Every structure is written in structure tokens, then in C-alpha cells.
Amino acid sequence: MIFSANKRVVESLAGLGRFTLLAKEAAVSLFTLKVAWRDLLYQIFFVGVKSQTVVLITGAFTGMVLGAQTYFQFHKVKMDTATLAVVGVSMSSELGPVLTALMVAGRVGAAIAAELGTMRVTEQIDALRTLATHPVDYLVVPRVLAGLIALPLLTVESISIGIAAGYFAGVVLLGIDPAYSWLHMLKYTGDTDVAIGLIKAFTYGGILTLVGCYKGMTCGLGAEGVGKATTEAVVSASIAILITNFFLTLSLERLFNSL
Amino acid sequence: MIEVRHLQKGFDGQPVLNDVSFRIENSESVAIIGRSGCGKSVLLKHLIGLLKPDGGEVLIDGEDIVPMNERQLLRVRRKFGMVFQSSALFDSMTVAENVAFGLRRHEHLTEAEIAWRVASALDVVDLPGTENKNPAELSGGMRKRVGLARAIVYEPQIVLYDEPTTGLDPIVSDSIDKLMMHVRDNLKVTTVVVTHDMRTARRVGNRVLMMHDRMIYASGAPDEFFASQDPVVRQFIDGVADAKN
Numbered sequence: 001m002i003f004s005a006n007k008r009v010v011e012s013l014a015g016l017g018r019f020t021l022l023a024k025e026a027a028v029s030l031f032t033l034k035v036a037w038r039d040l041l042y043q044i045f046f047v048g049v050k051s052q053t054v055v056l057i058t059g060a061f062t063g064m065v066l067g068a069q070t071y072f073q074f075h076k077v078k079m080d081t082a083t084l085a086v087v088g089v090s091m092s093s094e095l096g097p098v099l100t101a102l103m104v105a106g107r108v109g110a111a112i113a114a115e116l117g118t119m120r121v122t123e124q125i126d127a128l129r130t131l132a133t134h135p136v137d138y139l140v141v142p143r144v145l146a147g148l149i150a151l152p153l154l155t156v157e158s159i160s161i162g163i164a165a166g167y168f169a170g171v172v173l174l175g176i177d178p179a180y181s182w183l184h185m186l187k188y189t190g191d192t193d194v195a196i197g198l199i200k201a202f203t204y205g206g207i208l209t210l211v212g213c214y215k216g217m218t219c220g221l222g223a224e225g226v227g228k229a230t231t232e233a234v235v236s237a238s239i240a241i242l243i244t245n246f247f248l249t250l251s252l253e254r255l256f257n258s259l
Numbered sequence: 260m261i262e263v264r265h266l267q268k269g270f271d272g273q274p275v276l277n278d279v280s281f282r283i284e285n286s287e288s289v290a291i292i293g294r295s296g297c298g299k300s301v302l303l304k305h306l307i308g309l310l311k312p313d314g315g316e317v318l319i320d321g322e323d324i325v326p327m328n329e330r331q332l333l334r335v336r337r338k339f340g341m342v343f344q345s346s347a348l349f350d351s352m353t354v355a356e357n358v359a360f361g362l363r364r365h366e367h368l369t370e371a372e373i374a375w376r377v378a379s380a381l382d383v384v385d386l387p388g389t390e391n392k393n394p395a396e397l398s399g400g401m402r403k404r405v406g407l408a409r410a411i412v413y414e415p416q417i418v419l420y421d422e423p424t425t426g427l428d429p430i431v432s433d434s435i436d437k438l439m440m441h442v443r444d445n446l447k448v449t450t451v452v453v454t455h456d457m458r459t460a461r462r463v464g465n466r467v468l469m470m471h472d473r474m475i476y477a478s479g480a481p482d483e484f485f486a487s488q489d490p491v492v493r494q495f496i497d498g499v500a501d502a503k504n
Contacts, residue, residue, distance in 0.1 A: 123347040127347035129308075130336060130410075131360055131361045132337045133360075134330060
């Protein structure tokens with residue numbers, strides 16, 4: 001049993017090492033490679049445009065629930081008009097980027113892992129290598145770059161629709177005063193909240209695409225291997241996003257407060 | 260020229276190749292035969308650097324590729340074309356895009372020149388007019404031919420074939436054999452074909468290497484090899500199972 005636990009720890013550390021090497025290879029390639037615009041545009045379309053529906057629905061309903069819940073609590077202490085301020089700050093710096101990233105990890109991270117995993121088990125990645133093409137250059141870089149570009153844009157959408165939906169829930173459905181709600185939202189939601197949200201989104205875009213690529217390119221053989229890689233891509237990316245979020249929240253808040 | 264020296268490889272503690280050494284001259288055609296699971300494909304993948312050995316050297320034109328990293332290997336791989344057992348066509352691309360892949364990545368050609376080269380390669384493999392088809396629409400034999408067109412379109416010095424006729428009917432296998440001979444004779448490439456099809460080995464190889472017990476067991480010109488009276492070689496050629504099998 002101890003042997004088995006040791007083996008799992010060693011395997012996990014080895015996996016972390018391989019992931020770090022892939023990230024390093026992708027970073028080097030990102031700065032030195034001539035970008036294939038056609039591939040990049042397709043990936044931005046796939047990661048960004050095709051994720052719109054899920055991101056908008058998630059943002060809208062999160063904004064409404066947050067608005068309603070905040071109102072129910074604040075109403076007890078006669079702070080109704082602060083509701084939209086809470087929605088604005090929460091959506092901008094936390095819920096917008098995190099929920100967008102989690103939803104995109106489920107959709108895009110899984111799809112990347114399945115696609116690259118299938119390419120691996122059908123020897124298409126080996127074929128790429130025999131055609132003197134580095135798999136990181138051709139497969140990983142366009143996907144990671146697309147994630148880095150698309151996630152901040154999707155997050156802006158999510159934040160906007162979340163605040164709008166929170167306004168709808170608070171003002172239209174629950175009868176909060178619209179002018180003061182809007183005023184407080186503008187007063188308490190600062191540029192730094194949006195900046196923190198966008199920096200987080202950029203980071204999560206890199207994480208979820210890189211994890212999807214890593215899981216796909218290192219998946220086990222056969223249909224079972226591809227299935228497992230797909231599941232692991234979503235789970236690992238989601239956990240990585242949540243853990244990173246904690247550290248980013250602490251460090252970015254301190255950084256922006258010190259400026 | 261390809262030279263393999265004392266190559267060793269194992270997976271999860273199980274040895275697959277043990278002290279394998281041989282040399283293939285330029286324009287030579289070598290068939291590597293042996294029973295399923297004896298390490299033929301593993302050996303082939305070492306020649307192009309898809310696998311790293313546990314020990315030994317693989318020299319391509321005198322340059323040892325074993326210590327090279329993936330980026331350094333890209334330069335050496337431009338000398339190679341490889342046809343996979345599963346064809347390994349990119350299923351998100353059309354036939355033309357598959358064949359043109361190497362050209363687009365590494366040669367500065369106009370679209371018209373690429374289209375011409377692709378059409379020529381598809382002509383060689385007897386698949387003219389299939390440019391816009393998807394790999395999923397092709398039969399197994401056609402996929403192998405497209406794989407061959409993709410491997411030869413940028414005129415490599417060495418072409419590797421991994422079980423090119425496995426899973427094909429005898430008539431399609433015959434056509435693939437003839438294509439390999441055509442490529443061998445007309446493009447003057449070095450050919451390495453891994454197969455357990457005796458007819459392919461006899462027709463395509465100028466020399467036959469047989470793997471047995473994780474090493475090169477026998478080697479010789481086809482006529483000499485197929486006349487061998489060595490019991491292990493004879494058993495494989497005649498396809499006779501052991502009593503225990």
C-alpha cells in the first residue's frame with residue numbers, strides 16, 4: 001500500500017514535470033514561431049465564438065442569482081441599493097473570469113484533449129513528426145494562443161451580461177431604485193476589479209488549453225485512453241483554475257492596492 | 260546511409276530490442292521481417308527518431324540522431340518519408356491537404372505549384388482526381404496510397420514503410436507492392452519496409468533482415484534468404500506454428 005502510494009506520488013511529480021516541459025516548449029515556440037494565422041483564426045473561432053452561448057447563459061443566470069441573493073440579505077439592513085455594487089465587483093473580479101473559465105474548460109478543454117488524444121492513438125501525431133513538424137508548434141501553440149485571446153473577450157461578455165442580468169433581477173423583478181443602484185455600482189466597481197478579472201481570464205485561457213493539449217498528447221492507448229484523457233483534462237483544468245484563482249486573488253489585490 | 264549500432268530498447272522492463280546492428284546503403288531496399296510483436300515497428304520508429312533507445316546509436320548519413328532533441332530531429336526527418344500501418348492520414352484535412360502538408364510547411368511554393376506537385380504525387384499512386392475527398396471516404400488501400408503520396412511528394416531520400424500491406428486483400432496488396440517498387444526504382448530512394456508478408460519482402464527488398472529473439476537473426480539477398488534451411492527462418496517463411504502455438 002505504501003509502495004502504491006509512493007508510486008502515485010512519483011507518477012504525479014513526473015506528470016507535473018512533463019506538463020512544465022510542455023508549457024516551456026509552448027512558451028518558447030510562442031515567441032519564436034511564425035504564427036499560422038489560418039490555424040489561429042480557426043482556433044479562436046472554436047474557443048471563442050462557439051463558447052458564446054454557454055458563457056452568456058452562465059453569466060446571465062449567475063448575475064441574476066447573485067443579484068437576488070444579495071438583495072434578500074441587504075434588504076434586511078436597508079442596503080438594497082448596494083446590491084448592484086456587489087454584483088459588479090463579484091462578476092468583474094471573481095465570478096466572471098472563474099465561471100467563464102470553468103465552462104470553457106468543460107467545453108474546449110475536453111474537446112482539445114479528445115481531438116489530440118484521437119490523433120495520438122491513430123498515429124497522426126507521429127505522422128506530423130515524420131513530416132518534420134513539431135507537434136507543439138502545430139497543435140499546441142495555436143490552441144494556447146486562441147485561449148489567451150478568447151478567454152478575456154468571453155469574460156468581458158460574461159461580466160457585462162452578468163451585471164445587466166443582476167440589474168434586471170434587482171431593479172425590474174425586485175424593485176430596487178434604479179438610479180442609486182447604478183450609481184453605487186459605478187462607484188464601487190473600479191477599473192482594478194475589471195483589470196484583475198481580465199488578468200485572471202488570460203491566465204485561465206492558457207491553463208485550460210495547455211492542460212487539454214497535455215492530456216490529449218499523453219493519453220493512453222485506445223478509446224479508453226482517450227475517454228480518460230478527456231475526463232482528466234476537465235477535472236485537472238478546473239482544479240488548476242480554482243487553485244490559481246486563490247493565489248491570483250491574493251497577489252493581484254496586493255499588487256493593485258500597492259500601486 | 261542508415262547505420263544502427265548495438266541498439267537496445269525495452270518497455271516497462273521488458274526488452275524488445277537487444278544489441279541490434281545493421282547498415283543500409285543509399286538507394287538500397289531492405290525488408291525487415293519477423294513475427295508479430297518481435298520489435299520490427301519499434302526498430303523502424305528508432306530510424307526516424309520517433310522512439311529513443313535505451314542504448315546504442317542510430318546514424319543517418321553519419322550523424323547520430325539518438326542524442327538529438329525533438330527540434331534537432333526535425334532537420335534530419337526532412338530526409339525521410341514514412342508510410343504508417345494505419346495510414347495516419349489527418350482526418351480533419353482533405354486528401355490534397357494531407358499530401359500538400361509537408362510542402363506547405365517546408366517549401367516556399369505557390370499554390371499552383373503545390374497543386375501541381377500534389378496532382379503528380381496522386382498520379383504516381385494511381386489516385387488522380389481524389390484531391391477533395393476526405394480520408395473517411397477512402398478504402399483501406401486508397402488510404403495507404405494517399406499515405407504513400409504524402410510520404411514521397413517532397414522527394415525524400417529515405418522512405419520507411421510500416422506494414423504497408425497488412426489488412427489489405429491480395430489484389431490491393433499487389434498494387435501497393437508495385438507502387439513501392441515503382442518508388443524504389445524511379446525515385447532512387449532508400450527503402451526500408453517492415454512486413455510479415457513474404458511476397459512483399461521478396462519483391463520489394465534487395466535484402467531481407469529477419470528479427471528473432473529481439474535481434475537480427477538472419478540477413479541476405481531475397482533468393483538466398485528464401486532458400487535458407489535454417490529451421491527458424493524456414494518456419495517463418497513456411498508459416499508453420501510450433502506445437503505449443
